[in-house]
Amino acid sequence: MGFTKPPEGTVITEDEAIAQGADDFDIALGFMEGYITPSRPHLTPLEKAHGKIVARRMDTYYDVTIYEDGYEDYYPIGD
Numbered sequence: 001m002g003f004t005k006p007p008e009g010t011v012i013t014e015d016e017a018i019a020q021g022a023d024d025f026d027i028a029l030g031f032m033e034g035y036i037t038p039s040r041p042h043l044t045p046l047e048k049a050h051g052k053i054v055a056r057r058m059d060t061y062y063d064v065t066i067y068e069d070g071y072e073d074y075y076p077i078g079d
Contacts, residue, residue: 002026006035014039046073 003022006012012020017027017036030036047053051068058064062074 005030011035011037013037046071 003017003020003026012030012035014027014030014036017030022030022036027036031038046065046067050071053065054068055066056064057066058077059074061076061078063077065073065075067073
């Protein structure tokens with residue numbers, strides 16, 4: 001037996017969904033459709049290494065994310 005979507009209007013936590021047999025795809029779909037809420041913080045690898053995001057800015061040709069320790073991650077935009 002696999003995971004089944006909860007009744008309309010019902011919201012469950014990520015841990016409850018896992019206990020009911022939800023896999024990663026079920027969890028991701030539940031997040032996007034709004035019937036599953038995260039149980040724990042989900043950090044990106046850069047957030048794990050540099051702390052929380054404190055600011056974002058747009059430079060010419062780049063989106064820049066600034067972390068707690070001052071690290072700046074540059075993401076190229078455009079062609």
